Amino acid sequence: xxxxxxxxxxxxxxxxxxxxxxxPLEVGLPGEDVLFLLQRPLRIRQGWGLYGAGPDHAxxxxxxxxxxxxxxxxxxxxxxxxxxxxxxxxxxxxxxYCHGEKGRNERAWRSYVLRAVLEDFPExxxxxxxxxxxxxxxxxxxxxxxxxxxxxxxxxxxx
Amino acid sequence: xxxxxxxVQRVGRPxxxxxxxxxxxxxxxxxxxxxxxxxxxxxxxxxxxxxxxxGLTKRPQSFSILPEPWGGxxxxxxxxxxxxxxVAGKGRKIALVVFxxxxxxxxxxxxxxxxxxDRILRTVLVVLLFSDASRDRPPRRVAxxxxxxxxxxxxxxxxxAGYAKLDxxxxxxxxxxxxxxxxxxxxxAARLDGVWWAPYQWFFAxxxxxxxVLEFSAPLMLFRRTRAMxxxxxxxxxxxxxATMGLGIFPAGMLALYPILFRPWTEKALDRLGSWSGREPPxxxxxxxxx
Numbered sequence: 001x002x003x004x005x006x007x008x009x010x011x012x013x014x015x016x017x018x019x020x021x022x023x024p025l026e027v028g029l030p031g032e033d034v035l036f037l038l039q040r041p042l043r044i045r046q047g048w049g050l051y052g053a054g055p056d057h058a059x060x061x062x063x064x065x066x067x068x069x070x071x072x073x074x075x076x077x078x079x080x081x082x083x084x085x086x087x088x089x090x091x092x093x094x095x096x097y098c099h100g101e102k103g104r105n106e107r108a109w110r111s112y113v114l115r116a117v118l119e120d121f122p123e124x125x126x127x128x129x130x131x132x133x134x135x136x137x138x139x140x141x142x143x144x145x146x147x148x149x150x151x152x153x154x155x156x157x158x159x
Numbered sequence: 160x161x162x163x164x165x166x167v168q169r170v171g172r173p174x175x176x177x178x179x180x181x182x183x184x185x186x187x188x189x190x191x192x193x194x195x196x197x198x199x200x201x202x203x204x205x206x207x208x209x210x211x212x213x214g215l216t217k218r219p220q221s222f223s224i225l226p227e228p229w230g231g232x233x234x235x236x237x238x239x240x241x242x243x244x245x246v247a248g249k250g251r252k253i254a255l256v257v258f259x260x261x262x263x264x265x266x267x268x269x270x271x272x273x274x275x276x277d278r279i280l281r282t283v284l285v286v287l288l289f290s291d292a293s294r295d296r297p298p299r300r301v302a303x304x305x306x307x308x309x310x311x312x313x314x315x316x317x318x319x320a321g322y323a324k325l326d327x328x329x330x331x332x333x334x335x336x337x338x339x340x341x342x343x344x345x346x347x348a349a350r351l352d353g354v355w356w357a358p359y360q361w362f363f364a365x366x367x368x369x370x371x372v373l374e375f376s377a378p379l380m381l382f383r384r385t386r387a388m389x390x391x392x393x394x395x396x397x398x399x400x401x402a403t404m405g406l407g408i409f410p411a412g413m414l415a416l417y418p419i420l421f422r423p424w425t426e427k428a429l430d431r432l433g434s435w436s437g438r439e440p441p442x443x444x445x446x447x448x449x450x
Contacts, residue, residue: 006171009171010163010171017307020315024319043263043267043281045278046315049322049323052324052327054342055345058345083200088407088409089271095347103271104217108217112205
């Protein structure tokens with residue numbers, strides 16, 4: 001119990017507990033900057049404001065191919081490429097697009113969806129990514145924003 | 160006894176290593192499942208490549224050291240190859256370092272998809288890396304500090320999640336448009352039909368009350384008498400999240416940490432499993448000093 005190692009271990013555990021308790025608060029306590037820097041390489045920054053609030057409206061994504069609906073959020077009859085829009089690693093981009101946040105990955109996302117459409121519907125002439133917005137409970141969807149592209153140039157236009 | 164002596168004795172007190180090792184195995188298994196899902200859901204091009212090469216992410220974050228265009232795929236394959244070694248206990252410490260670096264690099268590479276649960280589970284792995292419980296053949300008893308540190312981490316996570324809910328409008332107890340209702344009926348992220356469930360706001364207000372009480376009572380995890388009781392509520396919370404939301408590994412990842420909260424039962428279950436498989440169970444009675 002009196003070996004130096006046990007004291008060093010106790011001190012390190014104390015530092016770790018201090019970091020876990022104080023870093024989420026970001027109040028500028030001593031050593032905070034150093035601890036933040038240590039966390040960055042492993043992407044383990046502490047800060048857990050998980051699920052504070054829900055969205056202010058009910059947003060839905062719709063994917064239209066040649067005026068035919070192939071995907072709509074929460075619609076069991078239109079589930080084309082469901083994982084692309086709903087996997088936890090891709091969903092944040094879908095959500096960001098539909099909430100109207102001009103995310104850095106929006107262009108890549110649209111291009112990827114277009115390639116997927118042309119893979120599954122090689123004869124397609126137009127594609128629209130439409131986001132609707134409705135006051136809760138979500139039964140009055142209105143066009144919120146959309147991007148359309150069509151053959152032969154396949155350049156996206158926002159509506 | 161002075162406080163420092165008490166602290167040194169506390170972090171060094173011996174506990175059964177098996178629940179800690181089990182948490183390590185479960186966490187890595189959950190992360191492995193998540194990594195494999197990228198392939199079987201046909202998302203590897205989308206997730207593992209950058210925009211210039213047909214992926215969804217414009218560019219990686221500054222701490223990425225991965226070369227383009229194959230860096231994301233290399234990190235993904237490396238993490239997948241390292242995971243079974245951690246679960247099986249073969250070269251575990253080295254495999255854990257490799258897995259941590261590869262998984263965090265994948266996080267830097269495809270940062271929009273690297274979520275809170277990834278940070279939580281990597282934090283857990285960093286803690287367990289330094290425990291004797293993550294050796295290939297752990298001793299029967301190890302120092303208790305990883306148990307205390309992970310319990311403390313869970314307390315902070317739940318408290319912070321509760322704190323984040325206080326500013327929400329109209330709020331988690333509202334009978335108008337309850338926050339829990341808007342989360343669980345969000346068409347982009349969850350499974351409940353918002354129209355069908357709209358008349359039952361009282362149900363979500365009760366759920367919101369349960370969530371707030373649970374999250375703000377998280378310090379009960381710190382006490383032996385109340386820890387398991389609190390954890391039962393936590394299990395209900397995460398099973399509810401799993402049933403109603405499409406959050407991927409979040410519920411499973413959090414529940415993977417619960418064997419530590421249910422430690423006496425975990426030890427008994429492992430004893431029975433050991434007897435059933437013909438292995439002699441180690442003596443695992445909880446010492447009186449354990450809190």
